[in-house]
Amino acid sequence: MCGRYSLTKSKTALENRFASEMLEDFVPRYNIAPSQVVPVITGDSPQGFSHFYWGVTPAFSKNKPVANKLINARSETIAEKLSFKSSFRKNRCLVPADGFYEWKKIGKKTKVPYRFVLHGEELFAFAGIWEQFETENGDTAHTFLILTTTPNSLTAEVHDRMPVILPPDLEAKWLDPHTPENVLLDMLRPYPEKEMMTYTVSPMVNQVANDNPYVIRKTLPMDQFGNYTLFG
Template sequence: MCGRYSLAKSKMELEERFQAEMLEDFKPRYNIAPSQLVPVITSDSPKGFSHFYWGITPAFAKNKPVANRLINARSETITEKVSFKNAFKKSRCLVPADGFFEWKKVGKKTKVPYRFVFLDESLFSFAGIWEEFETEKGEIAHTFTILTTRPNGLTAEIHDRMPVILKNENEEKWLNLNTSEEELLSMLSPYPDELMTKYTVSPMVNQVTNDSPFVIRKTLPMDQFGNYTLFG
């Protein structure tokens, strides 16, 4: 599962990395959570950033509350699930990020947060799909979900799933609606763990209202209560 990620880069860095224009203002985000409005690049508009809400509400469950939105989609069943298969065919997107968070269970009540990044902490993209969502007021909003896959060696130490991180050379193909299903599915494998690293962060990341640089700083291992732990 991927339930929290970061995009701690500037508008200029995003535009340069993805060769896309961002018309809206953007400030670095350190603790992105479901239901929030964040930048994506869609198959419909690959040369510009759009701002979508994280968490698809499927067509058969209109007007559901945020808690019932689908924030992740398993890549292994993406072509089978009614809630995702049409979006996989016609509405794919890149979800820019520079890190994601997972929590390691070290006891019945103890979890330690980790941040996963590239070795150089550069930008990358998750494989995403998007849809239109009808609000309770009858307005149209756009939403997305992040695809997940089995973990690589680095992530497996913490969690049994990880987000699909696309290789740079596959990003354009992911957005291209002419790319075959076979080729798309071949992209949904774990990212090489030797190109990534992880480190412990403050349990402040547990609160979605904490969206400051402190959240992504390396810290000594602490549990969700802020107590130092021997488990790293």
């Protein structure tokens, strides 16, 4: 599962990394959560960033409500599941990020937040799919989901799923409408653990309102109550 992520780089860095133009203003994000509007790149318009809702159909959608918890799609069933297969074939997107969060369970009540990044905390892209909805006012709104897969050895120490991170050389193929389905499915594998690192962060990340540089700082392992723990 991927329930929070970060995108802390500047607008210029994003445009340079993904060779796409961002017309809207962009403020670095440290604690992106479901239902928020964030930048993505679609196969329909790869030259520019779009801004979609993550995982939740807006309340003003008149034709297709989606559960609040529907923020990810399992890569193992993406091509067969009725609710996803059309978007997988026609509406794929890149979800720019520079880190994601998972929580390690320690006992029954304790959870410790971890941040996962690439070495150098470089920008990368999750594999995503998107949908389009009509609002009650007749406007168009868009939502996206992040695909997940089995964890590599690094993330497996914290969680039993991880988001699909696409290697840079496969990003264009993911967006290309002509890429065969079997090639797409082969992309949905765990990212190499040797190219990643992780560290514990403050339980401040648990609160969506805490969207500031403090939440990505390395801290001693603390549980969700802010108590220090011996478990890292």
